[in-house]
Amino acid sequence: MSRVIRVAAAQMGPNQKSSSRSEILQRMIALLEEGARQGAALVVFPELAFTTFFPRWLLDGEELDSYFETAMPNPDVQPLFDRAAELKVGFYVGYGERTPEGQNFNTAILVAPDGQIVGKYRKIHLPGSVEPRAGAVYQQLEKRYFEYGDLGFPAFRTGAEWKDAIVGMLICNDRRWPEAWRSLALQGMELLCVGYNSAAYDPNGGDRESAELRTFHAQLVVQANAYMNACWAVAVAKAGNEDGSGLIGGSCIVDPNGLIVAQARTLDDEIITADCDLDLCLQGKTKMFNFEAHRRPEWYSRITGQVGVKEPEKVA
Amino acid sequence: MSRVIRVAAAQMGPNQKSSSRSEILQRMIALLEEGARQGAALVVFPELAFTTFFPRWLLDGEELDSYFETAMPNPDVQPLFDRAAELKVGFYVGYGERTPEGQNFNTAILVAPDGQIVGKYRKIHLPGSVEPRAGAVYQQLEKRYFEYGDLGFPAFRTGAEWKDAIVGMLICNDRRWPEAWRSLALQGMELLCVGYNSAAYDPNGGDRESAELRTFHAQLVVQANAYMNACWAVAVAKAGNEDGSGLIGGSCIVDPNGLIVAQARTLDDEIITADCDLDLCLQGKTKMFNFEAHRRPEWYSRITGQVGVKEPEKVA
Numbered sequence: 001m002s003r004v005i006r007v008a009a010a011q012m013g014p015n016q017k018s019s020s021r022s023e024i025l026q027r028m029i030a031l032l033e034e035g036a037r038q039g040a041a042l043v044v045f046p047e048l049a050f051t052t053f054f055p056r057w058l059l060d061g062e063e064l065d066s067y068f069e070t071a072m073p074n075p076d077v078q079p080l081f082d083r084a085a086e087l088k089v090g091f092y093v094g095y096g097e098r099t100p101e102g103q104n105f106n107t108a109i110l111v112a113p114d115g116q117i118v119g120k121y122r123k124i125h126l127p128g129s130v131e132p133r134a135g136a137v138y139q140q141l142e143k144r145y146f147e148y149g150d151l152g153f154p155a156f157r158t159g160a161e162w163k164d165a166i167v168g169m170l171i172c173n174d175r176r177w178p179e180a181w182r183s184l185a186l187q188g189m190e191l192l193c194v195g196y197n198s199a200a201y202d203p204n205g206g207d208r209e210s211a212e213l214r215t216f217h218a219q220l221v222v223q224a225n226a227y228m229n230a231c232w233a234v235a236v237a238k239a240g241n242e243d244g245s246g247l248i249g250g251s252c253i254v255d256p257n258g259l260i261v262a263q264a265r266t267l268d269d270e271i272i273t274a275d276c277d278l279d280l281c282l283q284g285k286t287k288m289f290n291f292e293a294h295r296r297p298e299w300y301s302r303i304t305g306q307v308g309v310k311e312p313e314k315v316a
Numbered sequence: 317m318s319r320v321i322r323v324a325a326a327q328m329g330p331n332q333k334s335s336s337r338s339e340i341l342q343r344m345i346a347l348l349e350e351g352a353r354q355g356a357a358l359v360v361f362p363e364l365a366f367t368t369f370f371p372r373w374l375l376d377g378e379e380l381d382s383y384f385e386t387a388m389p390n391p392d393v394q395p396l397f398d399r400a401a402e403l404k405v406g407f408y409v410g411y412g413e414r415t416p417e418g419q420n421f422n423t424a425i426l427v428a429p430d431g432q433i434v435g436k437y438r439k440i441h442l443p444g445s446v447e448p449r450a451g452a453v454y455q456q457l458e459k460r461y462f463e464y465g466d467l468g469f470p471a472f473r474t475g476a477e478w479k480d481a482i483v484g485m486l487i488c489n490d491r492r493w494p495e496a497w498r499s500l501a502l503q504g505m506e507l508l509c510v511g512y513n514s515a516a517y518d519p520n521g522g523d524r525e526s527a528e529l530r531t532f533h534a535q536l537v538v539q540a541n542a543y544m545n546a547c548w549a550v551a552v553a554k555a556g557n558e559d560g561s562g563l564i565g566g567s568c569i570v571d572p573n574g575l576i577v578a579q580a581r582t583l584d585d586e587i588i589t590a591d592c593d594l595d596l597c598l599q600g601k602t603k604m605f606n607f608e609a610h611r612r613p614e615w616y617s618r619i620t621g622q623v624g625v626k627e628p629e630k631v632a
Binding site for chain 2: 124126155166177179213283289306310312
């Protein structure tokens, strides 16, 4: 049986604070339709796709509340779910989740082509800080607004419409952490979806990392982790000038050799697609990265046994 | 205090089975001298640098014994140690180690500029097989000839002549395993040395991976792991046509941004150098990859809790 899935990365241009929810949703539906028109069975949207990247602002009260979804789906986003089910296209999408108990998470879900939510992931590697940086116009307050994900790194075995692919989800900064990829690959992950909002520069003028270097970093980690875990990866940006703060693009689809097979050319709404042959994972999974044959976890204890760095003593 | 070390990668062309030990050692001394002439304080040689890559042959008895060092240093290699101490240049070198108890390891040592051995590592991620592949002209018998390394992944804090750098060592295939890099980075590693012998193609004609793709893989994993662990990396090949089997080159020095700052152009004996500013690690170690602030080991338990893949159940 052929195990080829056509996948689309639905890069989004910026969602301004002033953009209405329905305007953003219409853009997402247009991207979904373009993905479907190109034959994709899975469309991957960015992190926090329905809103601006609100952790850049110090907010509270109703304004902060307005960025969270208290149910998924809900009336605001239902048209996306409806259109996807109509087109028989599934999707990954990131959003701010508020639970009935009032917990907030930076969350992504996987929606099958029949409209069922078949997977949920809550971001574990939250960057930024709890307290705002004094004097900074732009903040990174993910550690303030979200709790650390409490679902671990679950991989999901999907159905026939996705060729029974084992799919993993990460969110933004997670993709820079090899522990996250490996936790998914140890479940046989064949396809990794990750949406992101990554700064193109320090909006407060504090460093010298160019947008090119940041885009290189973003692609490098996806390429190497896809290779080292013998899986496909779809990495999807919200890009461009959002509320005066720049976001990199560089959305890409990467094969199990770590090669970019498709990449976005703009900082705007843009669909790219690739045919992902899941059986291309087998070369890595059975040879170079045959975990059962080659991993030596008895020597990995620092990875789970400590959080930060413990430096060695000086040699005499 | 400036913390810049000039480092040399001493890529080696092939060591044929027919090459004499002293001939190989003379080439290594010439590389060391060229590194010293260019001002390097550390010269990094490949894996199994004193011999041909003998795990490609099914061997036993005296012939197999001849590829192991029963002491380090020993009379065969003493001239390299002497010349290095004279030039006040330290080095990393890989070799087949036979212990007094008769255990065999694929080993690397770190020799300080004063000639003292300040670090030893025994390869943990042994590729290949115990039993020879029937009918194959060329084997990969590392699992037959070597025991799994039993020293873990120690990082070493070096002395003033290397600006107190915290140095880690890996060997060949280890560099493709993010667990190995992370285990070292959790000790504050600032500079990673890794020598390798990596096939340029399947010498038995069994696959379709080009030398270009294999070189890309070799560099990709070093670049991404250097970036994700905020360290410098020096990756050094034994290259070229060795006993009829091709080895990739692509030796490189990589900065903590994952950028290649120097790379070999040949498949022969070749010195490349770079000034490694250890303080460039601080950007990553204190921000993006501040482990204490951002790692979440409570969710990494699969990494140490299982060896191979455990696939998820199918979602209903």
